[in-house]
Amino acid sequence: xxxxxxxxxxxxxxxxxxxxxxxxxxxxxxxxxxxxxxxxxxxxxxxxxxxxxxxxxxxxxxxxxxxxxxxxxxxxxxxxxxxxxxxxxxxxxxxxxxxxxxxxxxxxxxxxxxxxxxxxxxxxxxxxxxxxxxxxxxxxxxxxxxxxxxxxxxxxxxxxxxxxxxxxxxxxxxxxxxxxxxxxxxxxxxxxxxxxxxxxxxxxxxxxxxxxxxxxxxxxxxxxxxxxxxxxxxxxxxxxxxxxxxxxxxxxxxxxxxxxxxxxxxxxxxxxxxxxxxxxxxxxxxxxxxxxxxxxxxxxxxxx
Amino acid sequence: xxxxxxxxxxxxxxxxxxxxxxxxxxxxxxxxxxxxxxxxxxx
Numbered sequence: 001x002x003x004x005x006x007x008x009x010x011x012x013x014x015x016x017x018x019x020x021x022x023x024x025x026x027x028x029x030x031x032x033x034x035x036x037x038x039x040x041x042x043x044x045x046x047x048x049x050x051x052x053x054x055x056x057x058x059x060x061x062x063x064x065x066x067x068x069x070x071x072x073x074x075x076x077x078x079x080x081x082x083x084x085x086x087x088x089x090x091x092x093x094x095x096x097x098x099x100x101x102x103x104x105x106x107x108x109x110x111x112x113x114x115x116x117x118x119x120x121x122x123x124x125x126x127x128x129x130x131x132x133x134x135x136x137x138x139x140x141x142x143x144x145x146x147x148x149x150x151x152x153x154x155x156x157x158x159x160x161x162x163x164x165x166x167x168x169x170x171x172x173x174x175x176x177x178x179x180x181x182x183x184x185x186x187x188x189x190x191x192x193x194x195x196x197x198x199x200x201x202x203x204x205x206x207x208x209x210x211x212x213x214x215x216x217x218x219x220x221x222x223x224x225x226x227x228x229x230x231x232x233x234x235x236x237x238x239x240x241x242x243x244x245x246x247x248x249x250x251x252x253x254x255x256x257x258x259x260x261x262x263x264x265x266x267x268x269x270x271x272x273x274x275x276x277x278x279x280x281x282x283x284x285x286x287x288x289x290x291x292x293x294x295x296x297x298x299x300x301x302x303x304x
Numbered sequence: 305x306x307x308x309x310x311x312x313x314x315x316x317x318x319x320x321x322x323x324x325x326x327x328x329x330x331x332x333x334x335x336x337x338x339x340x341x342x343x344x345x346x347x
Contacts, residue, residue, distance in 0.1 A: 013308050013312065013313060013316065014313065014316045014317055015316075015320075016316060016319070017319060017320050017323045048341045048344070048345060049341075050337045050340075050341040051338065051341050051342070054334060054337075054338055057334075116335075116338065117338050
């Protein structure tokens, strides 16, 4: 890793607290918090509201810590990409040591607080998810292989598992399926994005799938991954772990996802401005995950 | 090196100190609430 040419001001000026917040990737955190909350709310036990709040707070802080450590490690990479060049580190508004201390401190704090508020298992899974995102995805896979998102996607799939474990103290079939849904959803979601920001990744030397395998191969793989993702999304209903409300919404949302994935697979555009299907799939994929998890909670609350 | 105005350093330190005080206060409240919640569950 080369050292980042940070501005001379960043070295002596204390970081603004807003930049420390930006380091936690608040937008990514919202999806993490939501899926973690859904894992907690679908658990078949009553959770004390204070302990539930503390568990979700820990998931949020853990995700923030992972985001901060990711930005600390990738500062020089972020500086090369338009999408990330204005982040606090590449923009020179913060020195790297502050980001490292903040990330490690937040990670330790979130795991210890989870252990105090919930249980050892939830704290252990939270620790594993942070380490997986930072060490396995950011440090190991991302700069080396086009499969980075496929395996690294597991890091983002942990929150419903943590939420469930925080409520029940164990892990069963339903949270494992929720893990599988996010795990299989991540490649189509990220590859749709990486198709229309391919030049950014290519310039930064990140071996994302469109850079390594080409546009059309990536489009085919988006469609291929959408199939097992659909199966995993419908499985909780098919296996009797969720009711008809979830089943109906899972089928409808997954059908819409597949239609958009087919349109992506059929698209042959090479310029980002012609990649309407890819942009629509990326936007819908976020809505899809929100909708699916919201349907699961609604199903449990309405049919319980 | 570009000199950083002393005022700006002090302003940022004050902001961060204020933010840290708020967060520490909230953390103390949260720990108290967790303790009470755990006690009520165990009763």
